[in-house]
Amino acid sequence: MKEAKIHWENVYDKKSYEDASWYQEIPETSLRFIKELELPKTSKIIDIGGGDSNLVDYLLKEGFRDISVLDISEKALVKAQKRLAEEAEKINWIIADASEFEATQIYHLWHDRATFHFLTKADQIQNYVRTLENSIVSGGFVILATFSANGPEKCSGRTIKQYSKEDLEKLLRDKFELLRCENIDHKTPGGTIQNFTFCYFRKK
Numbered sequence: 001m002k003e004a005k006i007h008w009e010n011v012y013d014k015k016s017y018e019d020a021s022w023y024q025e026i027p028e029t030s031l032r033f034i035k036e037l038e039l040p041k042t043s044k045i046i047d048i049g050g051g052d053s054n055l056v057d058y059l060l061k062e063g064f065r066d067i068s069v070l071d072i073s074e075k076a077l078v079k080a081q082k083r084l085a086e087e088a089e090k091i092n093w094i095i096a097d098a099s100e101f102e103a104t105q106i107y108h109l110w111h112d113r114a115t116f117h118f119l120t121k122a123d124q125i126q127n128y129v130r131t132l133e134n135s136i137v138s139g140g141f142v143i144l145a146t147f148s149a150n151g152p153e154k155c156s157g158r159t160i161k162q163y164s165k166e167d168l169e170k171l172l173r174d175k176f177e178l179l180r181c182e183n184i185d186h187k188t189p190g191g192t193i194q195n196f197t198f199c200y201f202r203k204k
């Protein structure tokens with residue numbers, strides 16, 4: 001098993017979501033951005049590195065019917081499935097490394113909060129961006145949230161890559177137009193403030 005997968009399986013074995021630094025009872029910024037996109041309820045949505053985040057619960061409540069959640073950790077997805085009980089059957093669960101994943105369908109929205117920034121090698125970043133570019137319908141959207149230049153340098157004990165608005169714009173500008181970018185302070189359950197670059201783009 002790859003080191004990253006071992007790490008994340010271990011994290012989800014030991015930690016409840018409420019204790020994780022990235023915990024959000026309500027994923028407010030993601031939900032606000034998704035509302036602004038005015039997507040039809042039939043839109044295909046994928047949450048990359050969704051883990052056992054509550055976003056999927058809110059998307060179901062909003063009436064979205066074609067939701068995929070991808071994560072490197074099977075344990076994370078099993079936790080989310082248990083929480084959702086029979087509602088879990090409505091979701092397409094994908095156990096995969098986001099830097100190697102080959103999408104088999106086209107999405108209208110790609111959402112990633114605090115996963116992309118764990119990819120620190122150039123080839124991982126290139127693969128992720130290539131899949132992202134190829135997997136979103138023209139006119140579709142990507143919401144990307146990473147630690148900012150004023151944010152932490154590590155998460156879950158792992159080195160991350162910080163991005164400013166300009167960094168993300170440069171990375172995606174060939175195929176995507178930046179529509180909104182905000183710096184968002186996230187308060188961890190331990191009370192620490194983590195600054196995120198939270199943006200959304202439309203595919204040209």
Ligand SMILES: C[S@@+](CC[C@H](N)C(=O)[O-])C[C@H]1O[C@@H](n2cnc3c(N)ncnc32)[C@H](O)[C@@H]1O
Pocket residue numbers: 004008022023024048049050051052053054070071072073076096097098099112113114115118155
């Ligand atoms: C900081 S957590 C964020 C979880 C969730 N997005 C949220 O906002 O609550 C990072 C998540 O990314 C997953 N992850 C880390 N590296 C990954 C990779 N290469 N491919 C897919 N998932 C990955 C982890 O298992 C974990 O669930």
